Structures are given as structure tokens and as C-alpha cells.
Amino acid sequence: MSESTDCLFCKIIKGEIPSAKVYEDETTYAFKDINPKAKVHVLVVPRRHYANVAELAKDDPAELAHIVEVAQSIADKEFHGAYRLVFNTGLDAGQTVFHVHAHVLTGETLDE
Ligand code: AMP
Ligand code: ZN
Numbered sequence: 001m002s003e004s005t006d007c008l009f010c011k012i013i014k015g016e017i018p019s020a021k022v023y024e025d026e027t028t029y030a031f032k033d034i035n036p037k038a039k040v041h042v043l044v045v046p047r048r049h050y051a052n053v054a055e056l057a058k059d060d061p062a063e064l065a066h067i068v069e070v071a072q073s074i075a076d077k078e079f080h081g082a083y084r085l086v087f088n089t090g091l092d093a094g095q096t097v098f099h100v101h102a103h104v105l106t107g108e109t110l111d112e
Contacts, residue, residue: 004049004098004099007049007097007098007099008097008099009043009045009049009097009099009101010049010099012029012031013029013045013047019031019032020032022042022074023044023070023073023074026047027046027047027048027063027066028044028045028046028047028063028066028067028070029044029045029047030042030043030044030045030070030074030104031043033103037103037105038084038105038106038107038108038110039106039107039108040074040078040079040104040105040106040107040108041103041104041105042071042074042103042104042106043101043102043103043104044067044070044071044074044101044102044104045067045099045100045101045102046060046063046067046100048060048063049099050099050100051098051099051100052087052089052090052095052098052100053087053089053100053102054089055100056100067102068085068102071083071085071102071104074104074106075104075106078106078107079106079107079108082106083104083105083106084103084104084105084106084110085102085103085104085105086102086103086105087100087101087102087103088103
């Protein structure tokens with residue numbers, strides 16, 4: 001784990017780049033995806049910088065569990081608790097920002 005000064009999501013968390021905040025607490029920040037793939041598309045990130053979900057799971061499993069809790073509470077509010085949770089991991093899987101983020105897709109019925 002090392003904070004990257006060049007990391008887009010670290011800058012968003014610090015407020016250096018604007019975002020549409022959905023939720024925040026001491027360890028975790030959630031904001032709307034700028035290019036939504038569902039009616040509600042929220043990114044949930046740990047404040048601490050980890051490159052991907054595997055690093056987070058290894059170093060801080062409680063934070064990963066908390067991210068799932070935050071995703072659940074967003075979906076409880078937006079769509080009776082139903083949601084898709086995606087962690088793109090690696091360039092070839094479509095990861096473009098290397099600060100771990102959960103995509104929470106909800107707010108409407110999703111295609112299989
Ligand atoms: P991934 O491709 O899994 O790494 O996801 C990165 C996500 O970040 C994409 O869905 C982008 O639309 C989203 N994104 C990129 N820049 C911003 C931004 N400034 N504010 C909110 N979401 C962003
Ligand atoms: Zn970062």
C-alpha cells in the first residue's frame with residue numbers, strides 16, 4: 001500500500017478533483033461514476049490507496065467487508081437491496097484506475 005500522488009481517486013478523496021459524493025465515513029468514500037452504466041452507478045473506495053481488490057483483501061479484509069456493507073446500504077435505498085458489485089482487476093479486465101473501487105450498479109433491473 002502506498003499513496004500515489006498521481007492517483008485520480010486519491011485526488012477525488014482529498015477533494016482536489018470534484019466528485020458527486022454519495023456517502024463518506026472515516027475509512028471509505030463513495031461517489032457517482034462519471035460515465036454511468038446503470039441508472040445508479042456508484043464507486044465505493046477505501047480512503048487508503050490499494051491498487052486492486054486482491055491487495056485490499058490481503059492487507060485489510062475488514063475494509064473490503066465494509067465496502068460491501070456500504071454497497072448494500074446504497075442498494076437498500078435505491079433498489080430494494082438488489083445490486084451488482086464489480087471489481088475490475090488488471091488492465092486486460094478493464095481496470096483503468098489503479099485505486100481499488102467497487103462499482104455498485106443498481107436502481108433498475110439489470111441484464112444478466
Ligand atoms: P475501472 O475501469 O473499473 O477502473 O473503473 C474506473 C471508473 O472510473 C470508470 O467507470 C469511469 O467512468 C470512472 N471515472 C473516471 N474518472 C472519474 C471521475 N472524475 N469521477 C467519477 N468517476 C470517474
Ligand atoms: Zn489512490
